[in-house]
Amino acid sequence: MNLCAPGRASSPYLAPLHVARPTRPNFSENIAIEGHNLDFSITTRQGKLVPILKDCSLRIPSGQLWMLLGPNGCGKSTLLKILAGLWNPTNGTVLVKRPKSYVFQNPDHQVVMPTVEADVAFGLGRLNLTDDEVRLRVLKSLDAVGMSEYLQRPVQTLSGGQKQRVAIAGALAEACKVLLLDELTTFLDESDQIGVIKAVKNLLDKSREVTALWVTHRLEELEYADGAVYMEDGRVVMDGDAASVTNFIKAKQSSYIDQINS
Ligand SMILES: Nc1ncnc2c1ncn2[C@@H]1O[C@H](COP(=O)(O)OP(=O)(O)OP(=O)(O)O)[C@@H](O)[C@H]1O
Numbered sequence: 001m002n003l004c005a006p007g008r009a010s011s012p013y014l015a016p017l018h019v020a021r022p023t024r025p026n027f028s029e030n031i032a033i034e035g036h037n038l039d040f041s042i043t044t045r046q047g048k049l050v051p052i053l054k055d056c057s058l059r060i061p062s063g064q065l066w067m068l069l070g071p072n073g074c075g076k077s078t079l080l081k082i083l084a085g086l087w088n089p090t091n092g093t094v095l096v097k098r099p100k101s102y103v104f105q106n107p108d109h110q111v112v113m114p115t116v117e118a119d120v121a122f123g124l125g126r127l128n129l130t131d132d133e134v135r136l137r138v139l140k141s142l143d144a145v146g147m148s149e150y151l152q153r154p155v156q157t158l159s160g161g162q163k164q165r166v167a168i169a170g171a172l173a174e175a176c177k178v179l180l181l182d183e184l185t186t187f188l189d190e191s192d193q194i195g196v197i198k199a200v201k202n203l204l205d206k207s208r209e210v211t212a213l214w215v216t217h218r219l220e221e222l223e224y225a226d227g228a229v230y231m232e233d234g235r236v237v238m239d240g241d242a243a244s245v246t247n248f249i250k251a252k253q254s255s256y257i258d259q260i261n262s
Contacts, residue, residue: 031095032178032211033060033083038092040078052078053089054234060227062097062177063208065201067222067242068215069249070231076215077182079231083213084180097211100178101171105186107163116142116150116158116166123174141169144206145199161192165199172203172210179212185221197224222246 040053053075060066068076081087083094084102104110113119120138129137142148145165155163164184171179181200185193200212201224214221222228228245230238238248 030062031059032062032064032097033058033066033213034093034095035079035083035089036093038079038082038094039090040075040082040087041090052234053082056092056231056234056236058229058236058239060211060213062211063204064226065204065212065214065224067225067228067245068213068231069217069219069222069228069245072217074231075234076231080180080182080213080215096180097177099174099176100180101174101176102180103164103167103171103182103184105183107160107167107184107187110167110170111155111158111163114154116147116153116155119155119166120169120173123170127174137173138169141172142166144172144203145169146195146202159192160188161195164188164192164196168196168200168203177210179210181212181214183215183217185216185218193218193221197221200224219246219249 035056035058038053038056039051041049041051043049056075056079058079068080070076078087081102082089083096084100085094085096086102111119113122117138120141121134124134124137139148139151142151145168147162147165147169150158150162150166155166158166168179168181179200184196188196197214200214204210204212214225222242222245225242227240228242229236230245230249238245
């Protein structure tokens with residue numbers, strides 16, 4: 001199911017202080033996801049202002065798989081939800097190609113229809129397609145994530161990784177140009193993790209039109225990425241090709257270990 005479809009936006013537990021509504025500039029050429037100078041703050045029940053994102057900017061080229069990394073609590077999921085349009089930034093501008101889809105960390109929050117076929121077809125109901133067109137889109141999308149043999153399977157019989165792929169197929173069936181994937185591998189065992197990430201990589205390689213931003217903690221997943229954004233304490237501190245970001249993070253980790261040992 002596509003959680004970015006109209007009427008599905010949700011709110012954070014605590015509301016942002018205020019919502020900026022800037023005029024929308026045009027996309028830069030060949031860029032699918034852009035954020036400029038994004039701030040996001042919340043006010044606590046005690047009325048205290050807490051900044052979560054601080055002047056975050058990023059640009060992700062069309063057709064690429066990028067990772068969003070950083071320590072726990074640095075703001076990755078918040079930034080992803082703002083890019084998805086589920087939350088509004090306090091300040092700054094977001095430009096993301098449409099249709100776009102946000103895929104949840106826990107597939108049980110997203111894959112809810114009785115069968116695989118029904119779940120992938122769910123979002124197509126509002127598009128005024130014939131039954132044959134719906135079936136074709138469902139089959140093509142399941143094929144793209146390596147799940148075409150599971151058409152009639154009850155969703156409760158699927159593994160976590162298979163449910164994630166069904167959720168991604170739902171987004172593809174709606175012709176999503178941008179996939180925003182929130183720590184999909186958190187609940188998966190190792191073989192499911194690699195299965196999901198390879199499915200995403202394969203579909204990007206095949207389509208060239210879909211762009212994906214993947215939130216993760218796992219440095220080893222960077223080997224599948226074209227590029228990455230690394231965050232700390234609500235800020236983007238490094239972005240670029242996957243090898244440069246990997247080296248940057250490894251250098252940080254080894255200097256941290258040196259400090260502990262000294
Ligand atoms: N509604 C909220 N109320 C209070 N604090 C919040 C709220 N939403 C997010 N935060 C705080 O904002 C910070 C960023 O959270 P976020 O979930 O974006 O981080 P993250 O990098 O995705 O973390 P993780 O890797 O642990 O999933 C955290 O310190 C979190 O506690």
